[in-house]
Amino acid sequence: MGIHDEDLQRVKLESDLVGVVSQYVALRKVGQRFSGLCPFHNEKTPSFSVNAEEGFFYCFGCQKSGDAITFVREIEHLDFVGAVEWLANRMGIALRYTDASDGAARKERQELSDLLEQAADFYHQTLRTGKEAGKVRSYLRSRGFDSATVEQFRIGYAPDQWDALASHLNVATDKLEAAGLGRRGQRGSPIDFFRDRVMFPVADANGVVVGFGGRMLPEGQQPKYKNTAQTRLYDKSKVLYGLHWAKKQIVAEDEIIVCEGYTDVIGCFRAGLDRAVATCGTALTDDHVKTMVRFAKRIVIAFDADGAGKAAADRFYEWEDKHNAEVFVAAIPEGADPGQLAEENPDALQEAIRSAQPFLSYRINRVLDRSDLDRAEGRARAAADSGAIIAEHPNEVVRDQYLVETAQKVRVDIEQMRRLIVKPPPKQNQTQVPRTRDHEFDEPSRATPPPEIPQVELNLLRVLIHESEIVKPLVLQPMFTDPVAIEALQLVTKDGWRDQMQSSSEAVTALIGRLLVEEVIGDPIELVSRALDAVIGRWNTELRYDVNDIEQLRKHQPIVQWLAQRQEEMHQEETRPAAVDAVVDWLRNQEPEEQANS
Numbered sequence: 001m002g003i004h005d006e007d008l009q010r011v012k013l014e015s016d017l018v019g020v021v022s023q024y025v026a027l028r029k030v031g032q033r034f035s036g037l038c039p040f041h042n043e044k045t046p047s048f049s050v051n052a053e054e055g056f057f058y059c060f061g062c063q064k065s066g067d068a069i070t071f072v073r074e075i076e077h078l079d080f081v082g083a084v085e086w087l088a089n090r091m092g093i094a095l096r097y098t099d100a101s102d103g104a105a106r107k108e109r110q111e112l113s114d115l116l117e118q119a120a121d122f123y124h125q126t127l128r129t130g131k132e133a134g135k136v137r138s139y140l141r142s143r144g145f146d147s148a149t150v151e152q153f154r155i156g157y158a159p160d161q162w163d164a165l166a167s168h169l170n171v172a173t174d175k176l177e178a179a180g181l182g183r184r185g186q187r188g189s190p191i192d193f194f195r196d197r198v199m200f201p202v203a204d205a206n207g208v209v210v211g212f213g214g215r216m217l218p219e220g221q222q223p224k225y226k227n228t229a230q231t232r233l234y235d236k237s238k239v240l241y242g243l244h245w246a247k248k249q250i251v252a253e254d255e256i257i258v259c260e261g262y263t264d265v266i267g268c269f270r271a272g273l274d275r276a277v278a279t280c281g282t283a284l285t286d287d288h289v290k291t292m293v294r295f296a297k298r299i300v301i302a303f304d305a306d307g308a309g310k311a312a313a314d315r316f317y318e319w320e321d322k323h324n325a326e327v328f329v330a331a332i333p334e335g336a337d338p339g340q341l342a343e344e345n346p347d348a349l350q351e352a353i354r355s356a357q358p359f360l361s362y363r364i365n366r367v368l369d370r371s372d373l374d375r376a377e378g379r380a381r382a383a384a385d386s387g388a389i390i391a392e393h394p395n396e397v398v399r400d401q402y403l404v405e406t407a408q409k410v411r412v413d414i415e416q417m418r419r420l421i422v423k424p425p426p427k428q429n430q431t432q433v434p435r436t437r438d439h440e441f442d443e444p445s446r447a448t449p450p451p452e453i454p455q456v457e458l459n460l461l462r463v464l465i466h467e468s469e470i471v472k473p474l475v476l477q478p479m480f481t482d483p484v485a486i487e488a489l490q491l492v493t494k495d496g497w498r499d500q501m502q503s504s505s506e507a508v509t510a511l512i513g514r515l516l517v518e519e520v521i522g523d524p525i526e527l528v529s530r531a532l533d534a535v536i537g538r539w540n541t542e543l544r545y546d547v548n549d550i551e552q553l554r555k556h557q558p559i560v561q562w563l564a565q566r567q568e569e570m571h572q573e574e575t576r577p578a579a580v581d582a583v584v585d586w587l588r589n590q591e592p593e594e595q596a597n598s
């Protein structure tokens with residue numbers, strides 16, 4: 001664990017769940033609670049609910065529930081300590097650690113990110129006002145990057161000197177190296193990693209700078225792009241440029257646009273598509289997709305035409321299946337990239353995104369577009385090529401649909417076409433990869449189905465949670481029949497039960513999570529009385545089963561009558577409270593006998 005308990009409690013108490021959730025989900029106030037589209041499963045109507053007062057969330061669709069720490073753990077894929085750190089950081093709480101090494105690691109990460117932050121400032125200021133950056137400013141202007149864009153994306157310039165940044169930061173060389181900003185030169189003094197480049201700061205989803213992409217200037221030094229090397233903070237197979245700017249819009253539109261470069265992202269934003277991100281000098285990885293689906297299920301690939309055509313098809317299908325994503329491809333015109341298109345024809349870029357096609361259909365259309373469908377040879381060729389593409393799709397139903405559609409387009413008999421689409425040979429050690437541990441995190445939506453607890457018991461638990469002072473003395477275990485409800489009752493009647501929720505079963509946590517965000521409808525005492533009605537009904541039934549001879553039944557007759565009278569009174573508002581008290585007393589005295597019988 002490692003975090004000082006006092007600090008942990010403070011984080012728990014002071015976490016603003018609504019504020020945290022709002023970073024990912026557009027919440028609307030509905031009565032006492034907030035509601036929005038669940039970030040953990042795909043849905044069109046909001047079933048995700050937040051109770052601000054209790055600091056608790058619950059999804060009526062996938063039954064995910066918990067407090068702020070649980071939410072951050074799930075959505076940011078962090079462990080417990082990581083989630084507490086994330087929240088503490090947001091609230092400006094300095095955590096103390098019980099184990100010194102935890103603190104040291106955290107301190108080191110903090111130092112690195114401070115350095116990167118200072119570097120981003122330095123590069124940005126240099127571009128804005130530096131004398132040596134004049135040529136860069138005019139170059140950027142010529143490419144359509146006005147000063148508002150430079151501000152918005154915090155674009156910078158790394159001067160054409162060996163150690164401009166190193167001497168500005170003036171820290172030990174190994175720190176520079178750890179941050180990916182410099183290294184030890186041949187003469188022992190530190191030198192900068194980026195020189196004479198336009199600098200794009202790359203941040204994580206929370207906006208913390210983790211590295212940089214540096215673009216060369218015309219006639220500058222190759223390569224065209226240079227990215228921060230792997231560091232403790234920067235992992236190119238995970239980071240997505242632009243995510244912290246775009247995430248709100250991504251969630252709102254349930255769509256994320258993925259580009260290949262920094263300038264493509266900026267171009268998309270300038271064209272009004274402020275839900276774009278880019279991989280930083282690497283192909284799309286499984287981790288990228290995992291990150292993206294946390295924000296949106298619909299992924300629109302906006303690579304240049306060649307890039308999208310060559311993209312690894314089998315991986316895309318695998319991701320769609322594994323991460324429950326939908327991969328679409330924007331038809332960027334041949335020879336253009338999104339950045340360019342944004343500059344020259346923003347409407348065309350918007351249209352390309354709007355009319356993005358599912359990956360398979362995009363690939364088939366590319367084949368058909370290039371084919372000469374007026375000639376028989378051309379049609380045969382097109383049938384064979386598109387058949388090969390269709391065959392790659394792992395889902396038989398999908399294959400079949402495309403088969404029918406494509407056969408019509410290439411005017412080939414369906415059965416003939418079907419023969420072209422031989423089921424792909426099972427790819428060894430790829431399709432059969434066992435779903436490993438982290439698969440559980442991939443699909444949080446497949447949780448347990450909602451428990452089938454009698455409504456009267458749900459109502460009673462709900463009122464017990466929300467109006468504990470009023471009803472706690474009146475609620476007894478025999479009012480419940482469902483085992484999950486009984487477990488929940490045992491939990492919520494303990495002092496400080498909210499802190500003990502973690503150790504309860506998943507079903508109980510989900511149930512309580514749901515009840516916490518639901519509102520009590522009706523008068524608490526009346527809800528108790530309905531539960532007592534049910535108890536009396538059960539008691540009468542059991543009596544009839546248990547007692548065979550008339551003599552016994554006659555002995556019980558007074559109590560049967562007494563209960564019937566109390567039931568009558570419980571149905572009247574004026575007499576209800578006294579009758580409820582009386583029946584609860586009776587029930588309390590029943591308890592030992594019941595236990596003895598069973």
Ligand SMILES: [Zn+2]
Nearest residue numbers: 038041059062
């Ligand atoms: Zn959900």
